[in-house]
Amino acid sequence: xxxxxxxxxxxxxxxxxxxxxxxxxxxxxxxxxxxxxxxxxxxxxxxxxxxxxxxxxxxxxxxxxxxxxxxxxxxxxxxxxxxxxxxxxxxxxxxxxxxxxxxxxxxxxxxxxxxxxxxxxxxxxxxxxxxxxxxxxxxxxxxxxxxxxxxxxxxxxxxxxxxxxxxxxxxxxxxxxxxxxxxxxxx
Numbered sequence: 001x002x003x004x005x006x007x008x009x010x011x012x013x014x015x016x017x018x019x020x021x022x023x024x025x026x027x028x029x030x031x032x033x034x035x036x037x038x039x040x041x042x043x044x045x046x047x048x049x050x051x052x053x054x055x056x057x058x059x060x061x062x063x064x065x066x067x068x069x070x071x072x073x074x075x076x077x078x079x080x081x082x083x084x085x086x087x088x089x090x091x092x093x094x095x096x097x098x099x100x101x102x103x104x105x106x107x108x109x110x111x112x113x114x115x116x117x118x119x120x121x122x123x124x125x126x127x128x129x130x131x132x133x134x135x136x137x138x139x140x141x142x143x144x145x146x147x148x149x150x151x152x153x154x155x156x157x158x159x160x161x162x163x164x165x166x167x168x169x170x171x172x173x174x175x176x177x178x179x180x181x182x183x184x185x186x187x
Contacts, residue, residue, distance in 0.1 A: 027077045053160075056157055060164055062102045062159075062163030064156060064163075065095045066152060069111075071109070072085050085109070086105060090103075101121050106155050108151075113140060117159070
């Protein structure tokens with residue numbers, strides 16, 4: 001697993017980070033959750049989100065991966081909260097493995113209505129955590145209003161804007177390679 005302190009940074013919609021411990025309550029919540037993420041996002045919604053991701057990645061080397069998960073699998077939920085699950089997916093999906101350490105994972109958990117953004121060390125240099133926190137809070141607010149597609153699109157557009165600003169401030173002349181799929185991963 002990727003070591004958070006050396007390679008990744010994570011910000012979530014919860015202001016206060018609580019250490020993850022085993023939790024029967026969390027396990028039960030996710031075990032009983034019947035949230036089917038494919039129900040919330042039609043095939044056309046996923047295509048629309050992919051187009052927004054492609055547009056948000058244009059002009060810089062930043063890579064955005066969106067993962068929408070209905071609920072954490074029961075065998076994982078006992079041991080991991082949404083923050084740890086986001087870090088696990090960041091590693092498993094290879095978001096950390098971009099050429100310029102420019103990967104960003106937008107993780108949305110529908111069961112808990114929780115959002116986490118995990119970004120690689122190449123982006124940490126010139127970004128402020130309050131910007132990422134604001135994006136998470138706005139996505140969470142839109143999800144509470146049941147505007148799921150709009151929430152994801154908002155998040156992707158604003159992450160793209162942060163990446164654009166980040167790489168512009170670096171005077172980057174790096175080539176724009178599409179290293180990660182633009183289609184959201186629905187779990």
